[in-house]
Amino acid sequence: MFFLVFQYTVVSGGVYRTSISPPLPQQNTITGKVTDENGEAFPGVNVIVKGTSTGTVTNADGMYSLTVPAEANTLVFSFVGYFLQEVSIDGKTTINVSLLPDVKSLDEVVVTALGIEKSAKSLGYATSKIDGKELTENRSPNMMNTLQGKIAGVNISSMATGPGGTSKIRIRGQSSIGGTNSPLIVVNGVPIDNTNFGTNQGNLGTDGSVASRGGGASTDGGDAFSSFNPDDIETMTVLKGATAAALYGSRAKDGVIMITTKSKGASQGLGISYNLNYTNDKILDFTDYQYEYGQGEYGGGPAAPNPSPNPNSGQWSFGRKIEPGMTQLLFDDDVVPYVAQRGILNKFYRQGQNLTNSISIASSGERGGINFSISNLDSKGVTPNNTFSRQTINLGFVHDLSSKLSVRGNINYSHEYNKNPPVVSDQDNSIPTSLYAMANTMPLKVLDENKYNAGGGEFNYSRFTNRTNPYWVLEEVKQNIRRDRLFGNFSFKYDLTNWLSVQGRAGQDYWSRDNDYINLPTGKASINSSSIFSAAAPGFYNGVFTQESRRFRETNYDFLITAAKDFNDFAVSVNAGGNQMRRRMDVNSVQVTDFVVKDLYTVQNGRAKDPTYDLIERGVNSLYAMAEVNYKEIIYLNGTFRQDWFSTLSKEKNTIPYFSLSTSYVFTESFSSKPAWLNFGKVRVAYAEVGSDSDVSPYSNVLYYGVNGQQFLGQAVGNFGLTVPNANLTPMKVAETEVGLELKMFDSRVNVDLALYRKLTTDQIVDATISDASGFTTTKINSGKSENKGIEMMVNIVPVKTEALQWDFTFTGAYNKTKVLSLLTDTPGSNITVGQHVFNGWVQQIVGEEMGQIVGYGYLRNDEGQKIFGANGLPLRTAQPIPFGSALAKWTGGFLNSFTFKGITASFLIDFKLGGKMLSGTNFNAYRHGLHKDTLFGREGGTLDGNGNDPGFVVGEGVNEAGTENTAGAKAEDYYSVVRGAGLVEPIIYNAGYWKLRQINIGYDFTKFLPKGFPVKNVRLSFVANNVLMLKKWVPNIDPENFSYTSDNVVGLESPSVPTTRSMGFNLNVKF
């Protein structure tokens, strides 16, 4: 560092001329005026002599007068939110200065863990702050999805299930081998519940997501974010690394999203604000199917030559070659043209609409303020029977009760009603699956007209009766989810002295959620064949209905003692506190089957009843402390300590202490001089450890026995679970090291924020799949070890900055790679299976490989790489499932360009996710059902059957088992069905990456057109578009984001779900 200083002195010696200035008097008085960017007087600006504590503040007219010692040579002018300015005294007695505002303020205040506010430059770790406006103006159907591509290192996956759907958020990648990776959600300093009711079929691990009770299809039941009115959010801070989150302890091992809601008006006095937001969602159809051969199988059409009143092939497109004038006989003597039906997704799905109205009333005064808001959201989903509505009331306040005692609090109430959330990621009863695999000459109109057979039940249209008629599903499969949620907290803070305060806080998150679900309606052509849901007993109507009610409560009590004192050049602050967290969930559920009265869905009407009750409780007690020392606000040193006690672990092993250390060095402050182009520079280094029990469910340390709900032959039947309990589990541990660099250059027109991290997660609590022959399927063990390594960068450049036009360019990008270092053993190749696709295909963690490997059978190949075919002409598969690569995206990020031109603001965002693989279930069906374009090869040239139908003849390119060229062929349908029959999934493994034009926003501020004295103070209108354009993708027929799983255990295993949507709309904000 000395070397650098020396260098600067040499380079800029001529400018500063300190050594050649004439002798000065002992004391000197300097006066002047400080103005702001508009030339107005600037009161309250700090003026100090550089390197000393001598200073003053400008008065109401912006004037100052300061007596400086003779050796002083520089004055520093500073004000929060403005660029700091240094001026050489150089013998002058009058120094006038104009300060310029710094949009990205150097002295930005960041809300850190436990709600403690800190100056951004003191932080030794990376955080990202999002202004509430980001969430309100650019609304996408699901609140969090608005942020995709905008925060370095934060990967948000969109579900297409609308405002009631779930968001999957991953910060710095995935580290948990089989458990949860979701960040902790904290509102105003206190954690809230983020139980996820997304669908996660085939999830073999434990990640806390809650599935609907069995039977029927899975729907996306939403998560915590749907309770929020984005208009209430003032700021959102993302704590990315373990260091940032260390004070939150166990639950923050995957980062924290801290939401601060509004608690007082932005300006003095009364402020009323009205916000109207409307968006329209239109589905995006990426199918690129073949339309040369139509509905049917083995070359035969559904109606010829032997008429059949049912289109039994309904979901197969291995039929006749489509020629003009051909007809098909569908359902009861319905003769319709045998022509390609293109664009059925757009015909079936409607345009979604979301309308949000919110009003907030706020006031602010000397002793505090209040913010009250109400809002209403009405949403029509793209699935024609899906609606979502939400009403929220939010009250926030801060008040100084006395000069020493202050209180602050917030209460949020929401009522949500999600009606018929879309069925996703399922094969049966699933609209998306039926539509995406629909025979390509099946007219939707005919399906709509033939929902019901003569008996009033579902009219089969396919021999594959599980693929229900989507119109019948719309009419008959119903689900109502109602959630009432009340969360908030109160805190009292008492200043004992000017350096010591204590704070007590109590927070609660309570929700009740009623879910009634007609899992399987009466009259369904095929009902679930599992042994639980049988056909109705004689005299009853088949069907399954479930009514479930959940009550959840999480309470957090904490206290915090804060001491802060300056000692000469050193400032010290110490916090110490404790937290007690308890959660309890009660679940009452009754599932009934067989109905006395048809179509009456009540639990009374069901013949067989299966009532259950579950009670889940857990708690964590914690003590923690934090200390910060800084030297002249140049070097900051931060340390934290926390100890947690977990209720879920055995008493002897239930506690773990951990600590973090971080330092921040604002090197630009330590030079007496620095290059003019460098406004600010800071390096940071941090190390932290966090322990967690998050993947241990309560009661998993002992084998518990249960009694079946139903007796058999009058006798009781007992049971116990398939997981081997483990009483020896200890908390898992995360150790993360991070270094970072922040630079602001050229008048803050070039800003860089870089972070490098390495995160080691050890003693992971792994749900290890064990041999079925052990009698059990899984056991929990402390064994997994994984390593995340990554880089995050944010580069902000302002290439144009004139009075008329400003162009702001921001790139955020992150690279993360997670490697599995050990599982049960650290032998490379050893593995565990954490997720399973509907049919063939798994997600495995494999030692030595990247996390989240997609595994399945591939083509058997010889040494030259040629495919090997059997005597029957079908390709042979590898002896064992092989890994095809990690499903996790390694590169994520986006490019944001914003322009301000004469009151118009415009921005667009391009984002990307690259480097992951996927197994596409939609393409799996398209393959075996003959819709995929690849299946056009070999449709003709087979042995004609008795009716002259040509089943096709596919001779695969490769060799036979003897090693000579393959000449054996198979019928086309048989050939392309190997993805199913033989589980040979290699043809449906794709690169899951994409580039998208994610967002466009154009806004105009109409305020200047308002007449003087008009009650409206401010009017702003913006037009927004989300998920605008696919720029590049690799998987055919679907949007690679078309996932509806929220679990990492089934990451990369795609199954048909609601198509993604493009949403367009406007936001109107009026302030009174």
Add this chain to the structure above:
Amino acid sequence: MKKKVNYIVLVLALVVVSCDNGFDELNTNQTQSISLEPALILNNAIINSSPNAVQLNYELPIVQQLTSPNTGVLEGGNFNKNNTNSSIGNWRDYYRNVIRYTTDVISRTSSDPALSNLMNKARIIQANAFMVITDTYGSIPYDQGGGGFVDQVFFPTYQTQEAVYDGIIQELKDAADALDAAKASNTDVLYNGDIAKWKKFGYSLLLRAGMRLSKVNQTKAEETVADAFAGGVILSNADNAVIRHDGNYSNATANVLNSTEAANFYLAAPFVDALKNNADPRLPVIAIRYVGATSGSGQVPGVGTYDPADQFGLPMGSTDGEADISGATLPGGGTRYAYSQLDRRRMAKPTSPLFIVTAAQNNLLLAEARFRGWINSGNAVDYFSAGIKAHMDQMVSYDPNCAVASGDRDTYSDAMVTTFAGNELQQINYEYWIASLLNGQEAWANFRRSGFPQLAVNPFPGKAVDFILRLPYPPNEILVNTANVQAAIDEQGPDELDTRVWWDVEP
């Protein structure tokens, strides 16, 4: 000042501590128990011993009794192909739902002599499960099987089928011998605690295990059969080991036949033809044909016929398209939906019983044992006739309308007896085949053992093998228990559909 601070800290600390009451109890499950009467767990194992629905995909089509023209999920025995989702069924269901539970019962009762009957019942139920698993796959984890919790063995080693059979035979013998009617017996869902019946069940399984070895080790077979016979086996339908399903614990096979796949399974032509040729009075109670049906919803009782002359089984190897065409040649027309089905409204209701061991099967096995000279009392032909009659009489337990008239029964039995001499093994095992309808695991094992009935090779062109002789190990075993399963494959032969299990010596 300092005092004030101390005071506040103390209060806060007290708040935290006082709220801590009950922290250690939080992790106590309030809706379940850490102990439970083992008899209730045994009940669960017994219910799960009922033949599973996988038999529709594999065992029943392999022995050509039922088959499906459908590809996809229903592929398997109908096309002589591997279909992983189904071929794992016996492994998964019996290890998870029978061996897991019985291991628990045995471990919790073994040290208490007062509970010996309960333990021995569990050993018998467990031996049956191991027999099903080894007959399906060959070498399997036996000594270490089911020990996930009790022994903390997560990746059990495999044993040869020979060793497994040694173990099963010893277990069955020991358990049946040790059952003691003089001792306390918990009630159970199989025999309501009747120890005499349990003993017969144990010896019946021993008889079955002994006969299984007829090709591979006649000495051991004879010795085992003699032991079983001496112990006393089930010879009356009243003693049958049967799971009487109800609406809550329904018949999994029947559920499939009544729901998703109602229109997708048909009686196979070889089975229908055989019964037709022999004027078997069981045909009209087993079969129904929906004349002219062209869709699943057309399969209504109104068009159904029970007329044996009007029954047509679906030819083996039919695929959907081909069956559609040949259906047109049936009387009354129709498509493949018009072929004869197992009557799901009588024989296979969700509440229909499923049999594990029957008097019919035992009589037929004794007929063979007597014919071979392995037992010394009774006449082979009498056992044969009793076996036929027992199965005819058993039919009524499916449904009152399934009753076979005693006159028809005797006529048939008498006719079969006339051709018995000289065709003993063929006729006994042909009848065993029929008597094991819907007990697919046993039908398949006995077909492999005896070679009867003589079935034609499935003509399906895309078949992987001529006959399925075993099922491949589950992918999960290959994934997680790799070394152990590989050692078993190295010893036993390729993990294929046509690798013979140990007792299935090539004739």
